[in-house]
Amino acid sequence: MPMTLPILPTAIVGSYAMPGWLERLKTDYFARRISRHDLDEIYDAAVKAAIKDQETSGLDIITDGELRRDNMVDYFAERLPGVQIDRSSKKFYYDFYDSAVVSKLPMASMGLVQDFNFLHTYTEHAAKFCVTGPHCLTKRIRNQFYPSEEAFATDIARVMNLELKALVKAGATLIQIDEPYYSGFPEDLAWGVNVINTLVEGVDAKISVHICYGNRYGKPSWEGSYRYLFPTILKAKVHQLTLEFARRGGEDLDLFKEFNAPFDLGLGVIDVKNTDIETPDMVAEHIRKALDVLPAERIQILTDCGCFHLPRDVTFAKMKAMVEGTKIVRKELGK
Amino acid sequence: MILKLNHLKVKAAATTQRVIEAVYALVEEGLIDQGQFARLQVELDWIQYKSNFREGVTATQGYKAFGQPAPIMDVHIDTRQVVLETLREDLLCALNRAKSGSEQDAGRLPLEEFQSLRSSIVWTFNRFFWRHLLAWEAATGQGYDKALPGGSSDGHNPLAVADDVAEFLDLLCALQTKNQLPAEVNLLEIGVGSGSRCAQWLNLFHQLDQQRGTGLYSRVCFYMGDYSLDTLNKAKPNVAKHIDQCRFIQLDAINPIKSLPHLRHKILQVHLTNVYDNLPDEEVVRRDGKLYFVQVRAYVPDAAVNSLGGKYGIPPELFRDRVYHMLESGFDSFGGPEHGVPFWQELWAAVRLEERLVQLEDLPEFPFPEGLDAGKLEDILQDAPTDFRFHLSSGALESFIRTLPLLHPSGYMQVFDIFVTDMAQYRTGFFGPGKLDGSLLNWVNGALLKEVAQREGYNVNFRPFKYRANTHTSILYTTRRE
Numbered sequence: 001m002p003m004t005l006p007i008l009p010t011a012i013v014g015s016y017a018m019p020g021w022l023e024r025l026k027t028d029y030f031a032r033r034i035s036r037h038d039l040d041e042i043y044d045a046a047v048k049a050a051i052k053d054q055e056t057s058g059l060d061i062i063t064d065g066e067l068r069r070d071n072m073v074d075y076f077a078e079r080l081p082g083v084q085i086d087r088s089s090k091k092f093y094y095d096f097y098d099s100a101v102v103s104k105l106p107m108a109s110m111g112l113v114q115d116f117n118f119l120h121t122y123t124e125h126a127a128k129f130c131v132t133g134p135h136c137l138t139k140r141i142r143n144q145f146y147p148s149e150e151a152f153a154t155d156i157a158r159v160m161n162l163e164l165k166a167l168v169k170a171g172a173t174l175i176q177i178d179e180p181y182y183s184g185f186p187e188d189l190a191w192g193v194n195v196i197n198t199l200v201e202g203v204d205a206k207i208s209v210h211i212c213y214g215n216r217y218g219k220p221s222w223e224g225s226y227r228y229l230f231p232t233i234l235k236a237k238v239h240q241l242t243l244e245f246a247r248r249g250g251e252d253l254d255l256f257k258e259f260n261a262p263f264d265l266g267l268g269v270i271d272v273k274n275t276d277i278e279t280p281d282m283v284a285e286h287i288r289k290a291l292d293v294l295p296a297e298r299i300q301i302l303t304d305c306g307c308f309h310l311p312r313d314v315t316f317a318k319m320k321a322m323v324e325g326t327k328i329v330r331k332e333l334g335k
Numbered sequence: 336m337i338l339k340l341n342h343l344k345v346k347a348a349a350t351t352q353r354v355i356e357a358v359y360a361l362v363e364e365g366l367i368d369q370g371q372f373a374r375l376q377v378e379l380d381w382i383q384y385k386s387n388f389r390e391g392v393t394a395t396q397g398y399k400a401f402g403q404p405a406p407i408m409d410v411h412i413d414t415r416q417v418v419l420e421t422l423r424e425d426l427l428c429a430l431n432r433a434k435s436g437s438e439q440d441a442g443r444l445p446l447e448e449f450q451s452l453r454s455s456i457v458w459t460f461n462r463f464f465w466r467h468l469l470a471w472e473a474a475t476g477q478g479y480d481k482a483l484p485g486g487s488s489d490g491h492n493p494l495a496v497a498d499d500v501a502e503f504l505d506l507l508c509a510l511q512t513k514n515q516l517p518a519e520v521n522l523l524e525i526g527v528g529s530g531s532r533c534a535q536w537l538n539l540f541h542q543l544d545q546q547r548g549t550g551l552y553s554r555v556c557f558y559m560g561d562y563s564l565d566t567l568n569k570a571k572p573n574v575a576k577h578i579d580q581c582r583f584i585q586l587d588a589i590n591p592i593k594s595l596p597h598l599r600h601k602i603l604q605v606h607l608t609n610v611y612d613n614l615p616d617e618e619v620v621r622r623d624g625k626l627y628f629v630q631v632r633a634y635v636p637d638a639a640v641n642s643l644g645g646k647y648g649i650p651p652e653l654f655r656d657r658v659y660h661m662l663e664s665g666f667d668s669f670g671g672p673e674h675g676v677p678f679w680q681e682l683w684a685a686v687r688l689e690e691r692l693v694q695l696e697d698l699p700e701f702p703f704p705e706g707l708d709a710g711k712l713e714d715i716l717q718d719a720p721t722d723f724r725f726h727l728s729s730g731a732l733e734s735f736i737r738t739l740p741l742l743h744p745s746g747y748m749q750v751f752d753i754f755v756t757d758m759a760q761y762r763t764g765f766f767g768p769g770k771l772d773g774s775l776l777n778w779v780n781g782a783l784l785k786e787v788a789q790r791e792g793y794n795v796n797f798r799p800f801k802y803r804a805n806t807h808t809s810i811l812y813t814t815r816r817e
Contacts, residue, residue, distance in 0.1 A: 024710045092714070092790065096817070140817075186513075213744075216817055217792025220600055220744050224515050274599065 005126055007296050007335045008287065008326050009060040010319075013210055013242060013268070014130035014176060015306030016050040016065030017315035026070065026093035043068045044118070051123050053316055058323035061126045061174060064119040066306065070094060071216075072132045072178060073140040079110035080159060083141055094217075100142040105155045110163045113170045120171055129172050131160065133179040133209070134199060135192045150191040157199035164203040176208045176242065180305075183213045184221055186228040193236045200237055208240035208266055210305070213248070218273050218309030226252040230259045242266025244304035247273055250289045257293050265294050268304035269325065270318045275310060277317045283325020284332075296333055301326045336372055337722075342381040342414070342764050350414045351379060357423040366427055376622075376722075377410040384769025384776075388457070388633075388688035391417040392425040394433035397627055397692040405694050407622055408433065413765075433691075443634040446655060449691055452631045452768070453615040453729055457775055459662050460683060461613065464773030465563065467665070467672075467679075471773050474676045482772045483609070489751045490532045490608030492802045499749070500539040503604055507551055510745055520551060521602045523558040523595070523741065525588050525734075526610040530570025533559055537577040552580070558595070558602075560586040589614060589730055591738045602741045605748040611779045612752050614730025616768070620692055622722050627692035628701070629724070639685035647678050658682065683773055704729035706736035706787045715786045719758035726755070726766065728780040735784050739793055742815065750811040754781030756797045781811055792816055 022042065029039045050065030069075035070093045077083050077097060082105040089098035116129045134156035138149045146152035164175060177196065182189055200207050211229065214221025226243060233241065241263045245253065256265060269286040270278055283301075290299055301322060307315040336358065340347055354377060361367040367375070382389060391413050397405035410429065418425070432441070447456050464471060472478055480487045489495065503522075510516040524533055537557060544552040557580050561567050567583045574581050586594035588610050595602075618629040635643075640654050647669070649657050660668055666675025695701055698709040704727060719725075735750075742748060755766055755778050767777035785795040794816040800808040 020708075020710075027710075027714070094790075219740070219792055219815065221815065221817065222515060222744050223517065223600070228514075 005060055006330070007333065008299055008301050008330060009126070010301045010323055010326050011059055011061035011128060012054065012063060012065075012303045012307055012315075012319065013266075013272075013305050014063055014066050014128075014178065015069070015308040016053065016063070016067060017307050017310050017312040018067065019046065019312055022046050022067065023093065027091075030091065030093055047118065048122055051119065053312070054319065055123065055125060057316055057319035059125070059319060061128050061300075062119070062123045063128050063130060064115060066130065066308070068115060071096060072180075072306075073097075073137060074099070076110070076132050076137055077141050079112070080137070080141075080156065081106045081108035081110075096140055098142075099140070100144050101146070101152060102144045104145065105159050107159055107162060109166065110159070112163050113166050116167050116170055116172055126174060127172070128174040128176055129167055130176040130178060130210075131164070133177045134160065134195045135179050135185075135188060136181045139181045139185070149188070150195070153191070153195045154198055157195045161199050161201060161203065164199065164205070168203060168205050173205050174208070175203065175205045176210055177238070178210045180210075180212050180214050180221070182211050182229070183224065186224075189229065189232045193232055197235070197237045206240065207238040208242045208264075208300075209236060209238050210242040210266065212244045212268075212305045215272065215305040215308070220247075220273065226255055230255055230261075234259060234261060236263075238263065240264040240266050240300065242268070242300070242302060244268040245290075246278070246286060246304045247271040250286065253290055253293045264298040264300065265290060266300045266302045268302055270303040270322050272303050272305050272307050272310055272318075275314045277314060278321045278325070280321050280324035280328055283322050284328040287326065287329045288332075291329070296329075296335070336375040336377060339376065339378045339762075341378055341762065344381045344414060347379055347381065347414050350412070350417060350419065353419050353422055354379065354412060354426075357426050360423060361427060361430075367430065371408065371430075374406050375408050375410065377412065379412050379414050380765040381415050382413045382765050382769070384767070384771070386684060386770040387413075388686065388768060388770070389413055389416075390425075390429070390687060392422065392429045393689070394426075394429035395690045395692055396433040397622075397694065399694050400696045404434075405625075405627075405692070407627070407692065409620075409692070442637045443687075443689075444637065444640050444651070444654060446633040446635065446658060446686070449630040449632045451617045452629065452688075453617045455631050455688070456633050456662075457631075457686065457688065457768075458615050460686070460773065461775045463662050463679075467676075470666075470672045470676050471680070473672075474680065475772070479772060488528060488532070488608055489800060489803060489806065489808045490528070490606070491535065493535065495751075495800070495802045496532065496535045497539055499604075499606075500536060500543055504540065504543055504547065504549065504551070506603065506745065506747075508549060511549075511551075515745070517601065517603075517743070518554065519556050519601075520554045521556045521558065521598060521743075522604045522606070523560055523591070523598075523602050524606045525560045525586070525591060525738070526607055527559045527561045527566060527570050528608075530559065530573035532606070532608070533557055533570070533581065534573045534577070537574065537580060541577070555580045556582055558582045558584050558598070560584045560588075560591060560594070562587055589734050589737070591734070592740055593737070595741060598741050600740065601743055603743045603746040605738055605741060605746070606750075608751040610752070611728070611731035611734065611750060612767075612776045613774055614728075614734060616731070616777045617727050617729050618724060619695070619727055620724045621716065621719070622692075624721070626695040626698065628695050630691050630693055631688045632690075633686055633688055635682065635685050636687065639682075643678065643681055643685070646681075647674065680773070683770065688768075703727075704732045704736075706732050706791065707783075711787065711790060715783060716758075720762055723758070723761045725758060725761045725783070726777060726780040728777070728783060731779045732784060732787060735788065736791065739788065739791060739813070742793075742813075744815055746814075748811075748813040750813075751800065751808055752811065753778045753807045754784075754797060754809050754811060755779065756781045756785075756809065758782045781809075784811065788813060789816070 397407035669675035
């Protein structure tokens with residue numbers, strides 16, 4: 001049964017704060033000091049805690065915090081059938097594996113449904129499931145088979161399309177695709193959008209594409225303007241664009257008006273690259289600026305990007321500020 | 336007994352033989368027992384600094400956290416200043432002194448309690464030096480630069496500056512091609528000295544910008560950062576030609592981002608020369624699978640107390656108070672710098688550090704510098720030698736970690752300094768602390784900085800400083816990593 005969300009629903013983009021103790025245990029696993037079974041139990045406990053924190057802070061949409069993922073690439077690279085992984089290639093969990101595709105990707109399950117089911121079991125709130133997009137994956141998995149990055153990405157999209165449909169079948173209604181590398185490789189955008197359309201074809205859920213300027217190690221990988229997205233992005237068959245505005249300021253909001261963009265907006269109001277905690281008033285001000293461009297019914301209130309690199313207490317305080325700031329605006333709107 | 340020869344100086348061969356003979360003689364005479372002999376580690380170093388904090392022969396006792404002696408004893412012999420004729424007596428004296436007891440203070444005036452090197456009074460002397468640099472220079476008749484190897488700062492090297500300017504302009508052009516060049520091109524130099532490097536850099540950049548027709552000079556904002564307002568004011572005339580491009584910022588080298596929070600992720604180049612080697616530091620010893628923290632205590636030998644006391648009219652019982660008074664209030668009690676500076680210079684030359692090793696039994700609770708914790712240190716030490724002594728480079732590490740967030744995603748940071756680039760290098764010599772004029776210097780644990788920075792998302796590599804022959808300087812070069 002579809003969940004009814006309030007106006008200006010709040011959520012984190014995807015990842016929750018990675019506790020230092022979990023980082024050490026992940027690294028212990030790579031050093032063969034703990035077993036996979038123990039690590040999975042630790043993950044279950046950590047995800048439950050992340051869910052509880054999001055609920056307690058008052059968020060409307062909950063994620064699993066992506067705490068089972070070493071980083072945004074390896075979790076998917078390990079699950080993509082046909083991708084070869086050199087498991088000795090990293091000693092710290094957050095490093096990227098040296099991974100490569102050496103033959104055509106076969107169509108097979110990636111096993112993401114299990115993680116969604118866990119989330120669904122432990123929250124009664126609306127649940128969002130996030131996946132790393134094909135464009136991003138092609139930038140980190142060495143292509144030793146396909147004639148082009150586009151061909152490789154298109155095949156990843158075909159495999160992942162099956163997975164997204166399986167997620168919908170399991171009850172997923174909110175799916176987010178993360179494509180941070182668009183901002184570093186704007187020249188790829190035209191084929192990147194085609195790949196997104198392949199990925200979401202026939203997927204009956206509210207689809208959002210998250211595009212930021214990178215958040216590796218909690219730092220931007222590039223700088224610039226979202227102007228590069230337009231008008232090409234208008235061809236994307238998705239419902240929402242989720243963009244970072246808290247850190248970068250709201251200048252690019254006007255692009256939505258200028259290009260009459262048909263998308264809803266995932267509005268980043270919390271800077272995840274800075275441990276300073278926003279006040280509710282600062283959050284409210286960001287939202288008011290967005291309301292000059294779009295009606296409230298088309299806006300979700302989000303963090304700029306994942307909270308992976310923030311301390312847990314800071315993340316929790318930022319979420320609370322986001323919730324309180326949103327309440328201020330809802331009240332102003334009489335909602 | 337383990338004997339470690341940490342250098343290849345010719346004099347060492349003869350010294351090594353004499354050391355073994357002296358230790359065996361003390362064993363035969365019953366002055367060293369079998370148990371003590373078994374856990375003795377004797378290290379022979381050649382201390383490159385003419386002026387340093389060690390006696391020719393010193394012994395360091397290990398302790399457990401609550402004061403009980405731990406079963407390790409290190410003897411350090413400086414093969415440069417050891418007197419072979421008195422080696423046996425010096426060795427016996429050092430061993431006796433290292434055993435805790437009332438004799439520990441005999442013949443010396445402690446200036447403080449045992450503590451981390453980082454909080455030792457020697458760093459107060461260091462700050463005092465920079466605060467009274469002009470008085471020191473007036474007394475010695477030469478500028479501080481002259482005390483540096485090569486007689487001037489490597490940061491001013493014209494070829495190094497020219498190469499950097501060319502590389503930087505290439506970076507700007509590449510960003511411009513991708514429409515990713517910010518409106519303001521921000522650079523930061525920490526520790527600006529006379530401002531000469533900044534002036535040279537801007538001169539060359541202006542010229543090259545005009546030659547290439549890139550038109551970027553007017554977009555440059557060169558932040559000159561220094562903790563001393565006097566230094567910044569002195570630097571201003573040297574950059575007068577480029578004053579519109581310069582911003583003068585008073586900042587603490589250990590926490591640059593505190594003064595520049597608005598420039599987070601916005602600086603395209605950060606430069607430092609010989610700043611890290613002069614920041615507070617501390618050392619750790621790894622021995623038999625355990626880690627020991629090196630605690631120090633500054634002292635002045637009685638001979639120097641008596642000699643200086645006689646010369647400057649200071650009774651021995653008031654000597655320590657006068658030292659503290661000078662460090663806090665300057666030279667008033669000496670009637671001004673005329674007499675105060677010579678006292679200071681002779682006192683500094685006499686100051687020594689004694690050491691003891693305290694086992695780190697509760698490593699996770701150790702007050703690590705920012706960027707480091709027990710888990711990271713253990714990871715870093717996995718590939719390091721099993722028995723060695725290394726710098727934590729606390730001040731340098733904190734400065735580094737608190738500067739990196741300023742870097743623009745495409746920016747770089749370069750540090751000209753004396754780096755230990757591999758932990759194993761610590762087994763090949765002595766790396767400080769030493770004295771340079773009235774200041775302190777330590778080699779910087781670049782290997783540690785590299786590992787910590789990698790965990791923070793940065794690539795670090797070390798480039799040789801190719802612009803001066805026979806230099807120990809190398810360039811730490813940092814960029815963002817994916």
